[in-house]
């Protein structure tokens with residue numbers, strides 16, 4: 001049974017006949033764009049096909065458990081997150097800066113010693129084991145990660161880009177550490193385990209992991225778009241846009257004339273509405289299981305170093321985010337690659353979880369399965385960020401596919417598009433908010 005979260009800001013389905021700007025889509029990009037325009041006093045109308053804001057960032061309450069639509073984390077180190085969100089109001093529940101690597105030879109813990117000093121002895125012991133790679137590979141990895149963490153974004157972008165698998169091989173990160181830890185870890189963030197995504201993008205991810213502690217809001221990831229939507233009066237939910245052209249938008253609820261039209265849909269929707277080239281996406285499936293007891297006390301992300309099944313990563317989310325469970329039961333989020341799993345995958349997941357947690361899983365109860373075929377926008381090398389957002393004749397496009405496949409990328413694209421719209425309307429850009437220290 002799926003219950004909805006708190007009521008959304010509902011707007012009458014009857015649409016105005018005209019607006020200064022129509023934004024199609026109330027995902028993070030559309031919301032960020034509309035918010036900037038509203039701050040400038042623009043009459044902006046947002047049309048959203050779904051019944052609530054968020055797009056790929058939503059949550060539902062299922063039998064009392066908070067299940068995000070696919071396991072995901074908010075990194076409060078993202079500069080745009082700290083500019084546009086009141087991060088304090090989200091009551092973030094942080095995850096440890098550590099990964100548990102399960103395998104037939106037992107479990108290893110690899111932690112960032114600065115942020116999880118208590119795990120230092122376990123990390124040191126894990127590094128001494130052969131399964132963590134040779135000293136040569138560990139040193140090469142440390143050099144690579146430090147470079148990514150310290151380099152400025154412009155520096156990363158000035159390097160020539162390669163598929164990340166090739167880039168790591170060239171740097172000598174090519175043994176057990178890579179196969180057992182780095183590949184499964186990155187697979188969950190990139191939606192692929194073939195090493196084909198942009199090395200520049202991977203370095204941006206590493207940079208943000210080192211600088212911030214990925215977390216989930218107390219009320220679930222839905223709290224992020226809901227906070228943005230709360231400041232926007234003109235969102236119309238349940239309205240599907242059928243065509244967008246200079247000066248007007250046609251939807252199943254009527255037509256709106258507009259001086260500017262922003263298409264802030266998912267990448268496939270944008271290609272369909274605007275005739276843009278197709279964008280490759282990657283699927284992810286998350287299984288949410290409840291268990292009377294947590295299979296581990298750890299709140300760290302677990303990966304299977306021996307790749308004994310389809311699981312890419314798994315975490316007892318309620319260990320670090322108690323608000324995700326209504327009672328003493330544990331909630332476990334497990335992710336596999338691909339957005340259309342079959343029953344065999346589901347069985348294989350449960351069997352592999354028993355190996356990873358070294359606990360029987362027959363009392364795990366499946367709360368929900370989120371199969372999302374277009375979860376992540378592919379980021380192939382060479383990376384193309386800051387793609388044009390102005391298409392001419394008052395038509396604009398926003399979305400993570402114009403910047404990077406992340407919360408940060410979606411929010412930045414919304415801001416860039418708002419600036420472009422304001423320029424076209426002959427208005428100055430809204431000054432950037434300072435990056436909040438919280």
Ligand SMILES: Cc1cc2nc3c(=O)[nH]c(=O)nc-3n(C[C@H](O)[C@H](O)[C@H](O)COP(=O)(O)OP(=O)(O)OC[C@H]3O[C@@H](n4cnc5c(N)ncnc54)[C@H](O)[C@@H]3O)c2cc1C
Pocket residue numbers: 024025026027028029030047048049050053054055056057069070071072073074075239240241242264265266267269284372374375376398399400401404405406407408409410
């Ligand atoms: C499972 C999963 C895990 C993720 N993990 C992370 C993570 O850990 N960290 C991270 O930074 N990012 C993560 N992401 C990526 C991040 O969520 C996205 O990059 C971001 O939310 C994209 O926002 P967007 O506004 O560009 O697009 P979307 O969220 O896709 O928003 C598009 C909106 O347009 C609406 N729409 C589409 N067509 C129409 C139409 N014709 N008419 C009206 N409305 C329409 C849709 O309903 C939707 O609301 C994850 C995503 C998923 C799914």
